[in-house]
Amino acid sequence: DVKVTQSSRYLVKRTGEKVFLECVQDMDHENMFWYRQDPGLGLRLIYFSYDVKMKEKGDIPEGYSVSREKKERFSLILESASTNQTSMYLCASSLEGGGGYTFGSGTRLTVV
Amino acid sequence: DAKTTQPTSMDCAEGRAANLPCNHSTISGNEYVYWYRQIHSQGPQYIIHGLKNNETNEMASLIITEDRKSSTLILPHATLRDTAVYYCIVRVVSGAGSYQLTFGKGTKLSVIP
Numbered sequence: 001d002v003k004v005t006q007s008s009r010y011l012v013k014r015t016g017e018k019v020f021l022e023c024v025q026d027m028d029h030e031n032m033f034w035y036r037q038d039p040g041l042g043l044r045l046i047y048f049s050y051d052v053k054m055k056e057k058g059d060i061p062e063g064y065s066v067s068r069e070k071k072e073r074f075s076l077i078l079e080s081a082s083t084n085q086t087s088m089y090l091c092a093s094s095l096e097g098g099g100g101y102t103f104g105s106g107t108r109l110t111v112v
Numbered sequence: 113d114a115k116t117t118q119p120t121s122m123d124c125a126e127g128r129a130a131n132l133p134c135n136h137s138t139i140s141g142n143e144y145v146y147w148y149r150q151i152h153s154q155g156p157q158y159i160i161h162g163l164k165n166n167e168t169n170e171m172a173s174l175i176i177t178e179d180r181k182s183s184t185l186i187l188p189h190a191t192l193r194d195t196a197v198y199y200c201i202v203r204v205v206s207g208a209g210s211y212q213l214t215f216g217k218g219t220k221l222s223v224i225p
Contacts, residue, residue: 004155033213043156043215058212090155092213100146100158101213 003027004104006091012110019078021107023091031094032074033058033101034066036087043090049074081111116200121220124194130187132219134200137181142204145176146213147185149196149221156199156215159185190223197221 007022025032033048035058045058047066055066063085067075074093078085088108092101117135124130136145146161160167160174162183167174173186187194199218 035215042217045212045214048212092155100161101148101156102158103155106153106155 004091004093004102006089006104006107008107009105010108010110012112013078013081015082015111017078017081017111019081019109019111021076021078021089021091021109023074023076023104024072025074025091025093025102026072027093027095027102028071029093029095029102030071032068033092033094034064034074034076035090035092036060037090037106038087046076081109083111085109086111116202116216118198118200118216118219120217121222123222123224124187124190126192126223126225127189130185130190130194130221130223132185132187132198132200132221133182134185135182136200136202139180139202140204143202144204145174145180145183146201146203147172147174148199148201148215149194150199150218151193151196159198190221192223192225195221195223 004025013019031050034046035043037043044060046064049055049068052071065077088106090106091104094101144161144163147159148156150156159171162174176183197218197220199215
């Protein structure tokens with residue numbers, strides 16, 4: 001009963017490439033989030049969206065953009081990948097007004 | 113959101129109760145206490161949350177002190193599969209800032225056979 005699906009588990013990209021990370025949820029949640037997780041730094045919020053076509057910057061949005069054209073899908077875009085964007089990327093969703101967040105399994109991105 | 117303080121690591125014998133403490137002395141009246149855990153190489157998993165009253169579900173119990181300045185997550189019969197990093201988070205659930213979930217460093221729980 002998979003609820004938040006991230007398109008790739010592992011990804012290797014070259015510096016300067018445009019990278020798309022896709023996330024789909026099947027729980028009809030209003031809110032969706034992108035985090036990155038690095039050793040010693042924990043999880044940091046990149047962007048979130050509380051409705052279709054709506055987006056808000058999190059704590060570390062530089063170098064990233066997002067797209068939410070449909071309620072169930074939230075995409076993270078690295079316009080020009082750099083080596084310092086090598087990380088584990090985690091997508092999550094939640095209902096409006098609280099409750100638990102449901103996370104995907106993560107995408108481990110390596111930029112070479 | 114209020115900050116939380118958790119021990120860096122804890123050990124627990126398999127089959128025994130694991131009691132994970134969290135201090136949130138600056139919590140405000142509209143902030144809930146949430147617990148998540150992250151098993152190695154997986155995304156975080158929601159466990160439980162509460163406001164004032166103690167809560168219990170199929171995974172764990174949450175005990176919140178009367179002054180709400182601290183809480184304890186209890187795993188009643190720890191198994192090896194409960195080895196994970198446990199995060200205690202406080203957050204508002206409506207209004208400004210209600211969308212963000214800020215993770216700290218958490219407690220690394222090791223369940224020992």
